[in-house]
Amino acid sequence: MTTAIAGDRADARRNRERVLAAAADAMADQGLDVPLGEIARRAGVGAGTVYRHFPSKQALLEAVFARHLEDLIASGERRAARYAPTEAFFGFLLDIVELSSRRGHICDVVTADTSWPRPVLTASRLRFRQVLAALLHAAQRAGGVRPDVDPEDVLALTAGCVSTLTARHDRPAGLKLVHLTLDGLRPCTPVTKARPFRDDPQAPCCAECGTGLTARPTGRPIRYCGPTCRQRAHRRRLAG
Amino acid sequence: MTTAIAGDRADARRNRERVLAAAADAMADQGLDVPLGEIARRAGVGAGTVYRHFPSKQALLEAVFARHLEDLIASGERRAARYAPTEAFFGFLLDIVELSSRRGHICDVVTADTSWPRPVLTASRLRFRQVLAALLHAAQRAGGVRPDVDPEDVLALTAGCVSTLTARHDRPAGLKLVHLTLDGLRPCTPVTKARPFRDDPQAPCCAECGTGLTARPTGRPIRYCGPTCRQRAHRRRLAG
Amino acid sequence: MTTAIAGDRADARRNRERVLAAAADAMADQGLDVPLGEIARRAGVGAGTVYRHFPSKQALLEAVFARHLEDLIASGERRAARYAPTEAFFGFLLDIVELSSRRGHICDVVTADTSWPRPVLTASRLRFRQVLAALLHAAQRAGGVRPDVDPEDVLALTAGCVSTLTARHDRPAGLKLVHLTLDGLRPCTPVTKARPFRDDPQAPCCAECGTGLTARPTGRPIRYCGPTCRQRAHRRRLAG
Amino acid sequence: MTTAIAGDRADARRNRERVLAAAADAMADQGLDVPLGEIARRAGVGAGTVYRHFPSKQALLEAVFARHLEDLIASGERRAARYAPTEAFFGFLLDIVELSSRRGHICDVVTADTSWPRPVLTASRLRFRQVLAALLHAAQRAGGVRPDVDPEDVLALTAGCVSTLTARHDRPAGLKLVHLTLDGLRPCTPVTKARPFRDDPQAPCCAECGTGLTARPTGRPIRYCGPTCRQRAHRRRLAG
DNA sequence: TATGAATGAGTCTTCATTCAT
DNA sequence: CATGAATGAAGACTCATTCAT
Structure with a gap:
């Protein structure tokens, strides 16, 4: 019995993974409006199987977002463990931009605080915020980042960078602009005045x-x- | 009679304006996927009236975009006529960010070159590019902008700023970040190196x-x- | 006053004619489902003008049919007046086939007795039947047509000929078949037995x-x- | 997943049959313009189910036509296998008239060669033509049919017979006319001359x-x- | 159990008809 | 009075979700 259940579980876990991966791909290719049937097709399973693992399409999208956030969290923790504060901070931001722009429309979730009503994301989002805040504060203590920016600022700016990179189809040129933008977080940059x-x-x-x-x-x-x-x-x- | 486009009668023009405005509002509120019926409801007209003025939903969206572009063009021309080059250039970018972020999802159009297949937008887009390029080059000749950025760079960066401003719900804080970003276009800013x-x-x-x-x-x-x-x-x- | 009204009447009659002609053309080109707006466009008038002359689309179609029937009636009367009975009868049938197949879908009306609910057509239809019956009976008295066919038979057969002519895109070949069919009405043709x-x-x-x-x-x-x-x-x- | 076509499960096949039958009935009753929802209602299924089995209304109509053609083909092959050439040929034509007139507007397909753009029907149509041509040529070799008619002639004439039978609401009288018409294909009938x-x-x-x-x-x-x-x-x- | 068939509400679009200009 | 703009009821089609096989 136990073995049988374990076998089932392995099978189910494998299917869950396939659905998640297919959903991420499909969303990157066709946007958040991709039909659920298309996701099922890419995963090689029936629509019913998708519903066995995720109670609704909404829940599936949230799971994809949560997975993305977890990737970012892992990246942030690696950066924090292995680099000097300033390096870790900027490296983390570049990681976010990189991973998010590759995943197309998913990037929104990084900044979206209120747009997704369900609390499923809360845990991942909270940890993501903590990691980001820790890296930011360490970098600020080390003098590598202006003291007058807060985590929300950083998040908004990062979202902007993802947008920039996506808008500039020439990838090296896009990265140049991203660096240009992120350097604005370093100390002593004068501020353009609107007139x-x-x-x-x-x-x-x-x-x-x-x-x-x-x-x-x-x-x-x-x-x-x-x-x-x-x-x-x-x-x-x-x-x- | 497939979708005869409305003529120039006073009431027709009035309705056309109402539909355009309602569409812009609805798109800002609910995204590009807003049902056409919702737009008609906001405009206080029947669905058929929308179709009398715009042969398809796609065409309506394009008209909203074109209108937005024309607003931006007008703003750019005013800036060019009345300010010194560098001032005009940065003022124009701030105008774009301001107008586009208020209009929600419409901002995409500023950068989107190839995503809208129909040629309706071409004329507006072309003029917009010309205005932007002229302002940029003048500012570069005046020494106010780094010589190594091209119009595409500026466009991508501006799109990023719109995103930044949208992401940062605290408006003054968002503007601060936008200025931070745009200052990256001024001469002599060092570039963060990815590692x-x-x-x-x-x-x-x-x-x-x-x-x-x-x-x-x-x-x-x-x-x-x-x-x-x-x-x-x-x-x-x-x-x- | 009288002159003004007379002028109006002439104008109105002209418009009515244009609408009728446009409707006949449009129905021949695009079938009975042609949009009313298309008819108005072809007539060079507004949709409202069509409604001024015909209370509904249905009524317009019936008017077109009645006009067609009147053309056929006129043709039948000319045949009756100028030819020997048998010649007149077959000539009339060929006229019907000719005129009806040229007018596309309108031909249905020749046979349709019950399909059009409104009584508008009744008068024209009645006279058409009378003309047809008179020609048939004269030809039968003259010995040129089998005595065992009645007007309904002839009508059904004529409808079949219109269909035959329409189906055979090669016009001379189609006419050959029509003649073949109509000759079945002449005396002494044996009848195929179904088995x-x-x-x-x-x-x-x-x-x-x-x-x-x-x-x-x-x-x-x-x-x-x-x-x-x-x-x-x-x-x-x-x-x- | 745009309109995945249903597979071969028992219930799916059953539903497919019900939809096809309901469509044939509905088309016979209300013409080709019958709403798809009406077909779904008659079949006792939802509109979505119709779309699961047929990717568009057009495709459904074509399937009904193809089914009809296949019935005719089967009939023709039975005739060819079991009767002398001339008997088989005329029996086949009567079968076509019989089956097609019962199915109302569907009869058009027998003659329509170019009106349906999609190639779905091509196979059935081709076989139908082959069967018809074979029967015709055999009957001509046997001396039972005039040598100067070709398959197109026969098809057009048959379409006319269907029309005749439909127009003559008195069924026996209609059949009498059909026989009259088809006898025109037998040798030695003189041809009416148009004047x-x-x-x-x-x-x-x-x-x-x-x-x-x-x-x-x-x-x-x-x-x-x-x-x-x-x-x-x-x-x-x-x-x- | 996983599959994929069925469902039906919701979307875009057309067009007969009415009515303001 | 003629015009053509506005209306809104259908119709074709999609797709998230449920459920029979």
Whole structure:
């Protein structure tokens, strides 16, 4: 009896694995809307077998996500164990980008906090957050990462990197951009300031550098914050 | 009479606008898979009316995208006309991020070149690319942007920023990250180097700094690239 | 006022004609399921105008049919007025076949008595029947048509001819068949007898000529009705 | 998994049969435009089940047609095996008329060669043609059928017979007409000649017998081909 | 037990008909 | 008054889920 059950269990586990792998592939190829029948077909099992292992399609997708998160967690733990903090942190982020972009649409889960209602993912997600936070804080203590970013920042930025890498079909070029982005987390990077349009009457600003301007009492509208910018604009006009 | 497209009557134009707006809203709320009936319901019209104005759901989505692109183009042209090159360029990117993230899933279109087979979008997309390229090149000539990025890079990075902003539900924090990312386009930012795992047998590297290592003939595995890194790791272990 | 109304009437009549003609064309091209909008498009009017002239699509189709019937009636009356009875009768049938097959699916109406519920057609149909019956009876009195056929027979046969002509894409060949068929209405053509399968136990018949057979009391099954047929079958077997 | 076709399980085969039968019935009752849902309802299954067995409505109709053709083929082969050539040939035609008219609109398929684009029917159609041609040629060799008809002629004529039988709601009367028509295929039947209208200026002909007339140099229009016809017309006028 | 057949609600799309312009 | 835009009830088809084999 025991042996028979054990045999069944092995069989079931094998099927479960095949379904999970097929689902991950199918989702990467065709998006999250891939029909369940397609997943079953790729796994070489019947639709009923998929339902034997996962109570709904939703649950299957969550299992795929959880599996992905576990891969990331494992990667983070390896990085933490074997590298200096800063190296481990950035290496982990690159791992996330790499693994997530390869898996297509699955990457969303890394950041999605509220979009999946079921609590199945909670455990994996929590551990993932802990690993990320630990690596981040260690790197910050080591001085390799700006102190004013929190784990949410990092997560959002990483999601952006996955998007960047996916958008840039030229893979080396994409990676270059990812590195560019991640370097923004290192200390001492200046921050671009957003500026309103110059002609916005509610917020006049220098036409050259965008500095906010205060209207003169004379009423004549001013265009530049000072002679420096006026001169610079003049030179540009000459250069045409 | 297969799907005659509506003409220019006042009520028809009004309905067309309502449908477009409702579609943009619905897509932002529920994704590109939003049922057409939901769009019709939001617009307060019948399903048939949607089809009178757009011959298929696909065409409706494309029209929404094209409209979005045209908004971006207009924004870019305003920036180009009224700002110094570098200001205009970064302002345009922030506009894109701003407008696209508000519109949810529509942002994909900014980067998607080949994913939409129909040529409806071609014209808008082309002009968008031209505007972006012009702003980029002007900013590069002005010395405000690294010379080694091309329009594709910028587009991919911008897509990443949209993703970042969407992922970070805290809006000011998200904008901070976006600025961080865009600053990577300014000159003189160093690039993070990706490194393989230290224990990868095919590519051993220093456990502290990641520098590639060459195995010694003695066979004893080495862990650090030199005494400096060994000492640094030691101090970290003491602190840990 | 009167002039204005007269002008309107002329205009309306013109539109009514255009719609009728467009409907006939469209039905010939695309079948009875042609969308009403397509008819309006071909007529160069709006859908509303079609409804101004015909209260429903059904009514429009019936008007087309009635028009077709009136064409046939006119043809029949010309034949009756100008030809000898037998000539007139067969000429009329050929006219029906000709006109109906040219008009595609409309031909059904010639025979359809009960399929169209509305009484709009009744008047035209009645007159058509009268014309046909008059021509038939005259031809029968003249000895040119078998006396044992009635108008229903003729109508059914004519419908068959339309079908034959439509089925045979080679037009001259189709006409040859039509003539072949119509000649069956002339006097003295023998009638093919339908026969059950020889091996049908309920109705044994001669394997050569199909004559019904009576089982012999001996029980040995018989195959031929007599020596003549047996010999004929034998010769055929030799000829192989 | 787009419309996986059902396999060979007992229940699946049973359902497939029920769907086919229901489709044939429904098509006979309501025409080819019968809603698929109606077919499903008659078969006592869900709409999805119909799609499991037939990938589209089109495919279902084709399957019904193919089934019909196969019935006809079987009938033709039985006729060929058990009857003398001429008997077999006419018996086959009567079988076709019988089976097709019972099945309503399906009869079209017998003649339709090019109207169904998909090649599903090709095999059945080809065999049907072969059976028909074989029977025809054998009957022609046996002297029972005019040598100047080809299989296309026969097919077109048979389609006409189906139409005739359908049009004549009185079944025995309809069969009488069918026999009348088919006898036209037997040797030595004269062919009705079509004649233009007498008053057609381009083709003047005798008002009594239709023979073409040549205008006299005197210019006075002539009405009859000779004194015989003139006298005959005179007598008719007296009788009229 | 695993399979895959059956289900039926939901989606896109068409089109006869009505009605505002 | 003619136009053509709006309507909404079907219809074909898909697919997550259940259940018989």
